[in-house]
Amino acid sequence: xxxxxxxxxxxxxxxxxxxxxxxxxxxxxxxxxxxxxxxxxxxxxxxxxxxxxxxxxxxxxxxxxxxxxxxxxxxxxxxxxxxxxxxxxxxxxxxxxxxxxxxxxxxxxxx
Numbered sequence: 001x002x003x004x005x006x007x008x009x010x011x012x013x014x015x016x017x018x019x020x021x022x023x024x025x026x027x028x029x030x031x032x033x034x035x036x037x038x039x040x041x042x043x044x045x046x047x048x049x050x051x052x053x054x055x056x057x058x059x060x061x062x063x064x065x066x067x068x069x070x071x072x073x074x075x076x077x078x079x080x081x082x083x084x085x086x087x088x089x090x091x092x093x094x095x096x097x098x099x100x101x102x103x104x105x106x107x108x109x110x111x
Contacts, residue, residue, distance in 0.1 A: 002026070002099025004042050006035070006107045014038035014109065018045065018078065018100055026095045027069060027078040035109065042105060044077045045069060049100035055093050065089040069096065 006016045013031030016038055020026050027045065032038040048054040048071055056068045056076075064082035067089060071077050080096075083089040 002095075002103045004045075004103050004105045006038055006042075006105065006109055008109045016042055016105075018096060018103060020095050020099055025081065026092055026099065027080060029078050030076065035107075039105070041077055044071050045096075045100050046103070048072070048077065049096050052097075055096075057089065057093070067093055 002018060002020050004016050004018055006014060009015055009031055011031065013033060014035050014037070015031050016029045017025045018027040029038070029041050032041060048069055054070050056070055057065065058067065059065050060082055062082070064084070065086050065088075066080045066082050068076045068080075069078040078096075080089070080092050083092060
């Protein structure tokens with residue numbers, strides 16, 4: 001089963017990564033100024049990952065495909081890595097859809 005991992009950035013912001021069962025990061029959040037906002041972001045991923053239309057599939061300027069997961073209001077709540085090809089990117093979307101809804105939260109910022 002996948003998991004959400006909360007970490008602290010060098011600038012003091014909180015961020016989360018959704019990791020697949022194999023430990024690979026499949027979705028990374030923006031930076032949040034509070035842990036509460038970061039936890040809200042995780043809840044938003046859990047809800048929105050079930051909706052195919054929330055995945056915005058794109059191609060970077062270097063030609064590599066990636067995706068953003070968007071909330072109902074259109075705000076990006078997580079971004080994927082760059083993939084070698086579209087098939088791998090679509091597998092990444094499927095992995096987020098499979099792992100996010102039930103993923104536990106591991107807080108590495110807790111003392």
